[in-house]
Every structure is written in structure tokens, then in C-alpha cells.
Amino acid sequence: MPDYRLTELEKKIDDLKMLMDVSAIISSTLDLGELTALVMEKAKHVMRADACSILLFNRKTGRLEFDVALCTDARDGEILRQQVTLELGEGIAGWVAEHQEPVLVKNAADDSRFFTRADALTGFTTKSIIAVPLVGREGLIGVAEIMNPRERDSFSGHDLEIFLALCRQVAVAMENALYHKDALERQRLRQELELAATIQQSFLPVSPVKEMGPFRLTGITIPAKHVGGDLYDFVEPLPGKAGLFIGDISGKGVSAALFMAKVMGDFRYQAHGIADPGMVLQRLNQQLSDTPRGMFLTAIYAIADQQTGSVAVAVAGHPPLLWITAEGVTVLRPDAGPPVGICDTDFPVKEIMLAPGDRLIMMTDGVFDARDCNGLRLGFDEVVSFVGHNRQQDCLPELMVGRVSEFVGDAERADDLTIVEMRYGV
Amino acid sequence: MKIDVGDYKGNKVVSLAGEIDMHSSPALRERLLVLIRERPQRLVVNFRDVSYIDSSGIATFVEGLKHMRTYNGRLQFSEIPQGIMEIFSFSKLDKVFEICGTLDEAVNC
Structure with missing residues (x-):
């Protein structure tokens, strides 16, 4: 060669x-x-x-x-x-x-x-x-x-x-x-969100059930993503009073979760020592008047008297309450103020007298706005009907969550979902 | 979601179509804030072809409203479909926003 x-x-x-x-x-x-x-x-x-x-x-x-x-x-x-x-x-x-x-x-x-x-x-x-x-x-x-x-x-x-x-x-x-770099970044973000979810969970009541005299308060919240903007709380603002708070922050994800943490802190501070739920919402409204990007909070704050069974309710742009009695379910749409954080306003208070065995159910719009695979919504009337059929059941909030999950099926749940119950005469 | 900005009898009108949700509201926010930066005395949002609005969409209008209040501008909503009106009434937002039946009602009041 x-x-x-x-x-x-x-x-x-x-x-x-x-x-x-x-x-x-x-x-x-x-x-x-x-x-x-x-x-x-x-x-x-x-x-x-x-x-x-x-x-x-x-x-x-x-x-x-x-x-x-x-x-x-x-x-x-x-x-x-x-x-x-x-x-x-x-x-x-x-x-x-x-x-x-x-x-x-x-x-x-x-x-x-x-x-x-x-x-x-x-x-x-x-x-x-x-x-x-x-x-x-x-x-x-x-x-x-x-x-x-x-x-x-x-x-x-x-x-x-x-x-x-x-x-x-x-x-x-x-x-x-x-x-690989993207996958690692996604994994890191997922871990951060899981950590954020754990931290957020710590803002909610330690136990989802609280007995306060003759009242039993129950709460369930399920975020659509790892962290969400729904919240609930059980407080004893004054001796002999049982306070139940439910709220829904506009938007979703981390920004809503951070705002939720602020709302929980502000609510607990404002609720202490006050028996008028309207006044608490008003003070919260003043405190949250300068929210970024138009964020707001819809909420209901109910304070029950453990001696008499009367409940004072104030509503800020939140979906109606359901009042379950021996006779059936009544949709309560009390005179209400707009959501918290938008404008200077009052929040009227509605007094309800509960009889032993009565229950009040409050929920966020993630319950009735849930969509199935075809994009159809569950609807508020369907939720009311479901509650009516199951009003004798003990674990009504859990059953409602089950109904939403069944309806949504394999579709991705777009919104957080929270249900709270105030039961009198347990 | 589709966003069209036009003039009607000398007033700026934002006509929307489709769903206003967390995916579409950032684009709406951008358009709205650019318009509000011009400090219009009146801005009408026409909801005729809107099929859905979620809380992030409402927050976009709340932000716009707060900006306009600083100079006494008016943010008006017109031709709101029944389904959307129910959401507004449910959340007592009809106490917050200026809601008019038609475009003409909005620009004439």
C-alpha cells in the first residue's frame, strides 16, 4: 500500500x-x-x-x-x-x-x-x-x-x-x-409546591372537626393545584361563641396561597374579642383595601351563640348558605356586601335561630362550578338537590366532595373546593 | 378569548368574546391597563359574547376599576349575558361595577 x-x-x-x-x-x-x-x-x-x-x-x-x-x-x-x-x-x-x-x-x-x-x-x-x-x-x-x-x-x-x-x-x-435540565427544574418546582402546600395546610385548623359546646364545626378543602386560595377557620372570638369562617381568594396558585396566608393572619387578629361578624369583615376589608392586581376575597363569617343556638352571619360576595332543617334545605341569600378588598363598604348581619339538629353548609364556587369532561358545570341547583337528598347523612361535606369527584371524573379540576358545616345540637 | 377595542359615540369600548379565565386574563389585563393609562373618563366593556368569567377575570376588572377611581373615571359594563350576570349578582359585584343594559345606555348615562 x-x-x-x-x-x-x-x-x-x-x-x-x-x-x-x-x-x-x-x-x-x-x-x-x-x-x-x-x-x-x-x-x-x-x-x-x-x-x-x-x-x-x-x-x-x-x-x-x-x-x-x-x-x-x-x-x-x-x-x-x-x-x-x-x-x-x-x-x-x-x-x-x-x-x-x-x-x-x-x-x-x-x-x-x-x-x-x-x-x-x-x-x-x-x-x-x-x-x-x-x-x-x-x-x-x-x-x-x-x-x-x-x-x-x-x-x-x-x-x-x-x-x-x-x-x-x-x-x-x-x-x-x-x-434533563427542564425535568430537574420541573421536579424542583414540584417539590417547592409540595412544601408550599404543607406550609399552607398549617394555616388551616389543626383538626378538620371542632366541637364547641353544642356546635360541631367541620371543614374540608382540596386545592385544584398543589396550593390554592380557599380557606376556612374555626375561632372562639369570645367565651361562649363559636366562629366559622370560609373564604375564597381570587385567582389560584402561589399568589393566591400567599394572599391566603395574609388573610388568615389578619382575620384571626381582627376576629379576637368581637361578636359582630359584619364588623370583622369591615375591618378585614379596610386592611385588605390595597391588594395587588385587584385580588379580592369572598367570605362568610358566622358567629354562633352556644347558649341560644342563634347565629349571626355576614357575607362578602360569597355564594349562598344552605340551611338544613328537619323539613328540608333552604338556600339563604342574606343581604350581603361585595367581596373584601374592593371598596369601602358595610357588611350587613343576618340573625338565624337554629333548632337542635339544624346544620348550616357553606361552600366555595369550586363545588358547583366543577366541570366534567364535556365542560358542563355541576351547578348550584344540583348541589342543593344533592344536599336535600342526603340531609340525614352524618358526613355530608365528605359526601358532597364525593359527588363533585364523581361528576368531574377524569377531567382536571380547575378550582379549589372547600365545604364547611356548622351543626347544632351534637 | 377575543379582545376588540373600538370607539362608540366618542367612547372607548372593549368588546370581549369567549372565556375570561386565568389563562386569558393576563392578555386582557395588558390591554385594559394600556387603555386606562390614557385616563379615559369612560371605558365601556361589552360582555355580549362572553361565555364565562372566573375570579381572576373579575380581579382584572377590579384592578382596572381601582386605577380609574384615582382620577374619577368610570368603568362600565354592558350587554352582560344572563349566566355572567348571575355570577355578578351572586358575588354582589353589581354593587361594585356600573352595569348597563346596552352600549347606548352606558354612553348616555
């Missing part, structure tokens, strides 16, 4: 070895930063080049940003990362990103696309360059470049083929690493 064929074969073996090495590097890490630095270091070494770089496409800004820049002087890489970004179409890398085609430039100085500012900033002189687009399943990831072959004037078509083969592997690996 002639010498030149032997040299060619040796070169091809070296190239294959390099690609196998790169493949090994790629399978060794899912850390994007580590991956790109290791691969480009290998590429620079094997292709005997002075410098190489990877620019990542930032989808938010629509610009290319240097991620890895391996130059003869390490400081040059830092300068490029900090000071240079390219628009699509700007410079050779920008042209490659825009057209998603590789280029081999034998002499950069003769190429009108060449971006001279990078060399001006670093003092590096780009001569020959290969730039290859990194494209994944969801489009452009970035551009890989290799500059100035040593001991030769310019890169060859063979160099381009090798660099293309390498970049195909790099693009797949980068995409996998990006997916």
Missing part, C-alpha cells in the same frame, strides 16, 4: 476514534455546561485547531450567545461570553443559524459575513473557519464553530465532514441535556 494511502487510513482511524471518544463523553454526562466544554475541547485537540466555540440560541431574545469559547488565551473566552451576542444573520455564525446550513470559510477576511468585532475585542485573528448549525427536534439549539487549523492554511472538505458528524452527536446530546 502506498504511503499516502496509509496516511489517509491512519487519519480516518483517528477521526473514527475521535467520534467514538466524543460519543463516550456524551454518554458520560447530562450536564449541559460540562458536556459542551468537554466535547469542544476534544474537537479542538483532534482537529488541531487554535480555537472553537459554541453559541446557544436564546429563544427569548432571539440572539446567539457564547456558551463555550476555547481560545489560545482563556481570557478571550470570558470576553466573548460577556460582551458578544449576535442577531440571526449577523456574522458567519448568525448566517449559519439563520439558514441552518454549515459553511466552510477558507479565508475569513475575504468573507463579507465575517463579524470583525469579536477579533477586535480579543486580539485573535480568525483565518479559516467551519461553522455548523446545531439543530434538535424543536429547532435551532445553536451554532458550533472551529477556527484556524494548525500547520495548514485552511480547513478542508474532509474537516467539514468530520466536524458535521461530531456536531450531529453534540446536537442530540445537548437536546437531551436541555430536556
Whole structure:
């Protein structure tokens, strides 16, 4: 075999070895930063080049940003990362990103696309360059470049083929690493939300059932997401009084949960020592008048007298109460104020006299606004009818939750759901 | 949700169609606040083709209302469908917002 064929074969073996090495590097890490630095270091070494770089496409800004820049002087890489970004179409890398085609430039100085500012900033002189687009399943990831072959004037078509083969592997690996990074971020957020849900739960009463003299107060709340904006509380504002509070914060998620925490604190502070639920809502309204983004709270506060069975109720834009007696279910729509946190207003108080065995049920709109797979709503009338049929049952709030779950089926529940019950004569 | 901004007898009118919920209300908020930044004396929101509104949608209007109150501007709602009106009455929001039957009623009062 002639010498030149032997040299060619040796070169091809070296190239294959390099690609196998790169493949090994790629399978060794899912850390994007580590991956790109290791691969480009290998590429620079094997292709005997002075410098190489990877620019990542930032989808938010629509610009290319240097991620890895391996130059003869390490400081040059830092300068490029900090000071240079390219628009699509700007410079050779920008042209490659825009057209998603590789280029081999034998002499950069003769190429009108060449971006001279990078060399001006670093003092590096780009001569020959290969730039290859990194494209994944969801489009452009970035551009890989290799500059100035040593001991030769310019890169060859063979160099381009090798660099293309390498970049195909790099693009797949980068995409996998990006997916992995997203998955880790999602996992972190899920853990944060689970923690937030635990913290939020701690604001609610320790036990969902509280006996206060002849009254039994019960509460159930189920957030639509990990954290929600529904709340309830049992308080004893004065000796001999049993207070039941239910509320629904506008919106959902973390912002509603944070506002819920503030409302719980403010409510407990304002409720202490006051027998008039309207006055408590009014004070809460003043305290929450400056809420961000128009957030508001619908609420009912009921204070029962343990001696007489009378209940004073104040409503702030909240859905009606259900009064269950031996005869049936009555929908109570007392004169009410608007939701808390919107405008300066009064909250009228309605007095109800309960007979032993009577129950008051209050709920948030997540109960009757629940939708099934076809987008149909359960409806308030259906809830009233269900309560009427099951009014003799002991665990009515649990049964109501069961009815909502049955109705919703496999559809995603869009809203938080809370039901509280005040039962007299237990 | 579809948002159209137009003029009616010299007044700005925001016509909405579809569902106003936590997914669509950020876009509505953006449009509404841009309009309110111009400090209109009257802004009418036409609900004729709205099929649903949730609490995050209502909060968007509450925010707009609070901004307009600072300069005595009026935020009016017109042509509210029965289903949406029930939500407003349920939550006593009819005590908060200026609700008119038709666009003409809104701009003439």
C-alpha cells in the first residue's frame, strides 16, 4: 500500500476514534455546561485547531450567545461570553443559524459575513473557519464553530465532514441535556409546591372537626393545584361563641396561597374579642383595601351563640348558605356586601335561630362550578338537590366532595373546593 | 378569548368574546391597563359574547376599576349575558361595577 494511502487510513482511524471518544463523553454526562466544554475541547485537540466555540440560541431574545469559547488565551473566552451576542444573520455564525446550513470559510477576511468585532475585542485573528448549525427536534439549539487549523492554511472538505458528524452527536446530546435540565427544574418546582402546600395546610385548623359546646364545626378543602386560595377557620372570638369562617381568594396558585396566608393572619387578629361578624369583615376589608392586581376575597363569617343556638352571619360576595332543617334545605341569600378588598363598604348581619339538629353548609364556587369532561358545570341547583337528598347523612361535606369527584371524573379540576358545616345540637 | 377595542359615540369600548379565565386574563389585563393609562373618563366593556368569567377575570376588572377611581373615571359594563350576570349578582359585584343594559345606555348615562 502506498504511503499516502496509509496516511489517509491512519487519519480516518483517528477521526473514527475521535467520534467514538466524543460519543463516550456524551454518554458520560447530562450536564449541559460540562458536556459542551468537554466535547469542544476534544474537537479542538483532534482537529488541531487554535480555537472553537459554541453559541446557544436564546429563544427569548432571539440572539446567539457564547456558551463555550476555547481560545489560545482563556481570557478571550470570558470576553466573548460577556460582551458578544449576535442577531440571526449577523456574522458567519448568525448566517449559519439563520439558514441552518454549515459553511466552510477558507479565508475569513475575504468573507463579507465575517463579524470583525469579536477579533477586535480579543486580539485573535480568525483565518479559516467551519461553522455548523446545531439543530434538535424543536429547532435551532445553536451554532458550533472551529477556527484556524494548525500547520495548514485552511480547513478542508474532509474537516467539514468530520466536524458535521461530531456536531450531529453534540446536537442530540445537548437536546437531551436541555430536556434533563427542564425535568430537574420541573421536579424542583414540584417539590417547592409540595412544601408550599404543607406550609399552607398549617394555616388551616389543626383538626378538620371542632366541637364547641353544642356546635360541631367541620371543614374540608382540596386545592385544584398543589396550593390554592380557599380557606376556612374555626375561632372562639369570645367565651361562649363559636366562629366559622370560609373564604375564597381570587385567582389560584402561589399568589393566591400567599394572599391566603395574609388573610388568615389578619382575620384571626381582627376576629379576637368581637361578636359582630359584619364588623370583622369591615375591618378585614379596610386592611385588605390595597391588594395587588385587584385580588379580592369572598367570605362568610358566622358567629354562633352556644347558649341560644342563634347565629349571626355576614357575607362578602360569597355564594349562598344552605340551611338544613328537619323539613328540608333552604338556600339563604342574606343581604350581603361585595367581596373584601374592593371598596369601602358595610357588611350587613343576618340573625338565624337554629333548632337542635339544624346544620348550616357553606361552600366555595369550586363545588358547583366543577366541570366534567364535556365542560358542563355541576351547578348550584344540583348541589342543593344533592344536599336535600342526603340531609340525614352524618358526613355530608365528605359526601358532597364525593359527588363533585364523581361528576368531574377524569377531567382536571380547575378550582379549589372547600365545604364547611356548622351543626347544632351534637 | 377575543379582545376588540373600538370607539362608540366618542367612547372607548372593549368588546370581549369567549372565556375570561386565568389563562386569558393576563392578555386582557395588558390591554385594559394600556387603555386606562390614557385616563379615559369612560371605558365601556361589552360582555355580549362572553361565555364565562372566573375570579381572576373579575380581579382584572377590579384592578382596572381601582386605577380609574384615582382620577374619577368610570368603568362600565354592558350587554352582560344572563349566566355572567348571575355570577355578578351572586358575588354582589353589581354593587361594585356600573352595569348597563346596552352600549347606548352606558354612553348616555
